[in-house]
Amino acid sequence: MTREDWQLIGFTARMAATSTLVILPVGLALAWCLARAQWRGKVLLETAVMLPLVLPPVVTGLALLKWFGRRGACGSWLHDTLGLDLIFTWRAVVLALAVMSLPLLVLASKSAFEEVDQTFEQIARTLGAGEWRIFFTITLPLARRGILAGTLLAFARALGEFGATIMVAGNIPGQTTTLSVAVYQYVQLGEDAHAWVLAGISASVAFLAVLLASGHLVRRTKR
Amino acid sequence: MSQDIEASFVKTFSGGPQIRVENLRTSGPALTTVLFGTSGSGKTTVLRCLAGLEQPEEGSIRFGDEVWFEARGPLLPPQKRAVGFVPQEYALFPHLSVAHNIGYGLNRVRHRERQERIRETIVWLGLEGLERRRPAELSGGQRQRVALARALIGRPRLLLLDEPLSALDGPTRLRLRGDLRQLLKQLGIPTLLVTHERTEALALGDQLIVMDGGRLVQRGPVHEVFSRPTNVAVAGIVAMETVQPGRVVESADGLVSVVVGQSKLVSLSSHLPPGTEVYICIRAEDVVLVKGLPARSSPRNSLSVVVKALVPEGPIMRIELDGGFPLAAILTRQACEDLALRPGEQVTALVKAPQIHLIPR
Amino acid sequence: MKIAKTAFRLSLIACAWSAALRVSAAEVNVFAAASLTDALREIGGKYQQETGDKIVFNFGASSTLARQIEEGAPADVFFSADEAQMNRLEGKGLIVERSRSNLLSNTLVIVVAAERGAKVHSPKDLVSPEVRRIALGDPRAVPIGVYARQYLQKAGLWEQISQKIVPTENVRGALAAVESGNAEASIVYKTDALISKKVVVVYSVPSNEGPEIRYPAARIKGARESKAAIDFVTYLSSEPATKVFERRGFLTIGRPGK
Numbered sequence: 001m002t003r004e005d006w007q008l009i010g011f012t013a014r015m016a017a018t019s020t021l022v023i024l025p026v027g028l029a030l031a032w033c034l035a036r037a038q039w040r041g042k043v044l045l046e047t048a049v050m051l052p053l054v055l056p057p058v059v060t061g062l063a064l065l066k067w068f069g070r071r072g073a074c075g076s077w078l079h080d081t082l083g084l085d086l087i088f089t090w091r092a093v094v095l096a097l098a099v100m101s102l103p104l105l106v107l108a109s110k111s112a113f114e115e116v117d118q119t120f121e122q123i124a125r126t127l128g129a130g131e132w133r134i135f136f137t138i139t140l141p142l143a144r145r146g147i148l149a150g151t152l153l154a155f156a157r158a159l160g161e162f163g164a165t166i167m168v169a170g171n172i173p174g175q176t177t178t179l180s181v182a183v184y185q186y187v188q189l190g191e192d193a194h195a196w197v198l199a200g201i202s203a204s205v206a207f208l209a210v211l212l213a214s215g216h217l218v219r220r221t222k223r
Numbered sequence: 224m225s226q227d228i229e230a231s232f233v234k235t236f237s238g239g240p241q242i243r244v245e246n247l248r249t250s251g252p253a254l255t256t257v258l259f260g261t262s263g264s265g266k267t268t269v270l271r272c273l274a275g276l277e278q279p280e281e282g283s284i285r286f287g288d289e290v291w292f293e294a295r296g297p298l299l300p301p302q303k304r305a306v307g308f309v310p311q312e313y314a315l316f317p318h319l320s321v322a323h324n325i326g327y328g329l330n331r332v333r334h335r336e337r338q339e340r341i342r343e344t345i346v347w348l349g350l351e352g353l354e355r356r357r358p359a360e361l362s363g364g365q366r367q368r369v370a371l372a373r374a375l376i377g378r379p380r381l382l383l384l385d386e387p388l389s390a391l392d393g394p395t396r397l398r399l400r401g402d403l404r405q406l407l408k409q410l411g412i413p414t415l416l417v418t419h420e421r422t423e424a425l426a427l428g429d430q431l432i433v434m435d436g437g438r439l440v441q442r443g444p445v446h447e448v449f450s451r452p453t454n455v456a457v458a459g460i461v462a463m464e465t466v467q468p469g470r471v472v473e474s475a476d477g478l479v480s481v482v483v484g485q486s487k488l489v490s491l492s493s494h495l496p497p498g499t500e501v502y503i504c505i506r507a508e509d510v511v512l513v514k515g516l517p518a519r520s521s522p523r524n525s526l527s528v529v530v531k532a533l534v535p536e537g538p539i540m541r542i543e544l545d546g547g548f549p550l551a552a553i554l555t556r557q558a559c560e561d562l563a564l565r566p567g568e569q570v571t572a573l574v575k576a577p578q579i580h581l582i583p584r
Numbered sequence: 585m586k587i588a589k590t591a592f593r594l595s596l597i598a599c600a601w602s603a604a605l606r607v608s609a610a611e612v613n614v615f616a617a618a619s620l621t622d623a624l625r626e627i628g629g630k631y632q633q634e635t636g637d638k639i640v641f642n643f644g645a646s647s648t649l650a651r652q653i654e655e656g657a658p659a660d661v662f663f664s665a666d667e668a669q670m671n672r673l674e675g676k677g678l679i680v681e682r683s684r685s686n687l688l689s690n691t692l693v694i695v696v697a698a699e700r701g702a703k704v705h706s707p708k709d710l711v712s713p714e715v716r717r718i719a720l721g722d723p724r725a726v727p728i729g730v731y732a733r734q735y736l737q738k739a740g741l742w743e744q745i746s747q748k749i750v751p752t753e754n755v756r757g758a759l760a761a762v763e764s765g766n767a768e769a770s771i772v773y774k775t776d777a778l779i780s781k782k783v784v785v786v787y788s789v790p791s792n793e794g795p796e797i798r799y800p801a802a803r804i805k806g807a808r809e810s811k812a813a814i815d816f817v818t819y820l821s822s823e824p825a826t827k828v829f830e831r832r833g834f835l836t837i838g839r840p841g842k
Contacts (some may be wrong), residue, residue: 047525065764065766069765070762070764070765070766071764087766088717088750088761088766090769102426108767117314118749119310119316121310122271122274122276122301123308123310123314123316123741124316124327125275125276125300125301125302126274126275126276126302126304126306126307126308126374127299127327127373127377128302128303128305128328128331128377129302129327129328129330130302133330134402136744137327138316141318142317143320150275170750170751171722172749172750172751172754173751185722185724187651187653188725189647189649189724189725190651190654190672190713
């Protein structure tokens with residue numbers, strides 16, 4: 001384990017944490033809409049959100065590359081109006097991690113919201129609480145176990161993300177190289193031992209995250 | 224100035240069942256209107272529409288001169304109706320303590336005042352010492368009182384209770400029924416209470432509205448509706464043939480004497496002091512008719528009654544009697560013929576003391 | 585009964601027919617550098633028409649392919665963009681002795697996007713702040729990256745621009761980055777630049793300033809179709825193949841190996 005390896009782990013963790021923070025408000029909002037609201041286009045939205053879960057990651061990465069590249073629909077706007085470049089920077093890493101881990105958060109949170117008995121929310125209304133207050137004081141606290149599990153899974157997924165990341169962020173040492181990308185690279189270079197060490201770390205963290213998440217889920221169903 | 228609910232509306236569920244309410248009214252401050260009927264008759268839905276948790280398709284709901292709901296018109300959300308709503312299973316917020324549950328609706332009130340009001344309400348409902356507990360740590364009776372506290376602390380103008388006692392076990396239910404009655408009397412607001420228990424309706428209600436198949440089929444003072452159902456359906460629902468007001472005059476040796484109309488009846492006491500106003504309830508099947516005076520018999524109650532009418536109902540005969548108050552008896556046709564009963568005849572009615580049910584008012 | 589007999593006879597004929605086909609048509613697995621994609625596809629097509637042998641290509645960065653062969657991927661022929669990767673396999677004893685020969689060379693060029701491309705006219709311009717990112721096959725292993733690094737080090741520019749390098753999987757990836765505007769410039773082979781309409785060559789590295797580029801080809805030990813492999817490698821030095829290579833911008837140097 002070299003000093004670069006530690007920096008690598010730190011970088012990957014920071015990127016995963018950032019992406020998880022970014023998707024929390026978006027994911028919870030989507031999950032709540034899908035759990036509570038009823039409207040005609042709902043199925044389409046649900047499918048769109050779930051796509052990154054089932055598409056090959058490189059396909060998702062390709063789509064992101066097209067949209068956020070310098071000449072792409074979003075990318076050109078960002079470049080021209082905000083002077084911001086996404087592709088081949090750490091921002092692209094956050095983007096890829098966010099898109100790939102969002103479905104897990106939405107899935108778990110949607111379930112969690114659905115399990116909250118709406119009677120509580122209705123009583124809160126008769127007591128004078130507005131919708132936002134109800135969300136933050138009733139719905140969210142009662143759903144917190146499932147949401148936490150979803151967040152952990154999303155974080156773990158972000159830590160291990162590879163396919164989309166390498167497409168949009170490349171493998172720039174010190175700038176966009178994540179743990180999984182580094183493993184791939186060491187394999188390519190024939191430095192297997194090095195690759196195994198990093199792979200081991202990656203696997204341990206993922207194992208821990210899933211263990212914690214399942215712990216939350218199991219505890220919830222036991223009640 | 225207190226106000227009353229006035230509602231006429233239609234609510235349909237996907238799948239067909241329709242609830243059609245015509246002229247639902249509460250009866251004034253400090254009076255309890257009982258919405259009575261079997262499960263599935265739509266009572267809970269009516270309550271939820273009044274609370275603003277469901278929206279009818281047609282009709283209107285008014286409270287005093289406020290419009291709460293108007294078809295194709297304004298809808299006042301539950302937040303603005305100042306209604307206290309207690310659902311069947313109480314729905315206490317499981318993640319909040321008793322104190323926070325009770326104080327939930329007061330978040331706009333200044334901290335000091337809020338704490339005071341919570342304290343007052345806790346004392347009023349006898350919940351001292353439970354402030355920090357979670358709902359899961361409370362008994363059924365305690366939960367019910369917390370639910371009431373939570374609904375009442377906001378000084379609602381209308382109280383809606385959905386089967387307030389059905390989640391409790393027998394002895395607790397009995398005890399809390401009395402407490403609830405006292406409480407409802409103290410509030411200066413109209414209450415609409417849903418139940419399917421006859422004794423509860425009698426104990427808690429001033430006015431009764433019977434619901435059947437999504438419709439309001441009879442309304443009036445409680446004992447009247449019970450003793451004079453207007454049709455067979457209502458009769459089936461209320462299933463208590465003789466209900467009469469009376470007053471306890473004596474209480475000794477485990478027995479009480481109750482004056483009903485001009486007659487005196489003996490029943491088993493449950494520590495009812497003389498002077499208590501009660502309803503006496505007698506099932507028609509429990510009335511035994513005798514022609515000629517029996518020498519000695521066990522029933523404590525022996526009344527001289529006059530046969531008023533004989534109503535055949537299949538294999539049995541329903542007999543309306545007058546014993547100083549209206550009394551109903553049910554006999555087999557055979558028995559009727561054996562006794563050769565005819566309107567105008569004088570016979571003796573025997574009822575055992577335990578079969579006279581007393582409900583304190 | 586009659587139907588059964590006919591069916592049996594037909595199936596015998598079918599078996600014999602496919603066996604015959606298999607005996608005559610061989611399948612040769614060729615692992616080749618990404619920069620050879622278009623040229624080899626054309627050559628392979630011609631070869632298939634003439635001989636009936638099927639050439640199955642696996643294109644990628646020579647370093648990636650070498651790795652795959654090390655792990656036992658079923659290659660019959662390896663056509664690398666630099667000698668380092670071939671040495672790697674030879675060192676592990678995976679090459680058929682004396683089957684190796686250098687067939688081609690190439691030229692390094694600097695490219696920018698054809699539309700609204702950065703203003704680069706010489707290698708020194710790569711240092712300017714206008715050039716924010718330079719896509720390049722990974723300089724640690726991919727031949728084009730290794731060649732480019734060697735060149736830039738020799739020109740004394742490597743220190744200043746190494747921060748801007750965006751390593752890509754292979755040379756085509758670098759090309760794509762410039763085409764899409766995500767990188768301002770790249771150093772690629774002249775042969776790659778000629779394929780793309782979306783990039784323009786702004787500087788061509790003279791052969792005396794650039795590194796020695798050699799494309800060796802060799803047969804892998806234990807290949808299934810030894811004879812067919814030999815035939816194909818021989819064909820690569822033949823006149824029709826040479827014409828294709830030269831037309832596409834390669835420099836031919838090799839003599840046929842055995």
